[in-house]
Structures are given as C-alpha cells and as structure tokens.
Amino acid sequence: MNNFEIIEYAAWALSAALGLWMLFDMIKTNLAYNEDLLTSSKEGEIDDALVIDPTHQGGHR
Template sequence: MDNWQLLEYAAWALSALLGLYMLFDTIKTNRAYSEDLLTSSREGEIDETLVIDPPHQGGHL
C-alpha cells in the first residue's frame, strides 16, 4: 500500500466523520427548534428569538 492509497483512505474517513457530524447536528437542531422558526424568512425573527451572544446585542460589553 503506497502513500496515495493511505491518503485516499484518510480522506474517505474524514468525509465519513464530517457526514456523521452533520447528521448529528441536524438531528440536534431539529429537536431544539421548531420547524416554523427554522424555515422563517422574516428578517429579525430569528435574531429576536435566539440570543446566542448577549454581550454583542446593542453594543454593550
């Protein structure tokens, strides 16, 4: 087995890990938030509902 085959297997493994992480994150997000919130397109609706980083709201430190 040469270096290129090892690199190819490593790339496939990394791809599988990223795919599993994306699946896990999708399931976690769907359980945490309603479908209406996730599919809303009204600007500001998600920003008002989700406060991820409160110190940066309104410029306060």
C-alpha cells in the same frame, strides 16, 4: 499499500466523519428549535426569537 491509497482512505474517513458530524448537528438543531423558526425567511425573526445572554451581544446595551 502505497502512499496514495493511505491518503485516499484518510480522505474517505474524513468525509465520513464530517457527514456524521453534520447529521448529529442537524438532529441537535431540529430538537432545539421548532420547524417554523428554522424555515422562516423573515429577516430578524430568528434574532428576536433567540434568548441571547446580554453579556455576549458584542458590547451592545
């Protein structure tokens, strides 16, 4: 096995890991938010619907 094959297998492993991470994140997001909120295109709708800790709003208020 030469260096190119090792790099190729590492790239496939990284690709699979990223794919699984995205799948996990998609499932987690779909369970946390309803479909209407996720597919809304109205600006500010998501920000208004989320409950954000006031101490983490970047110094606002």
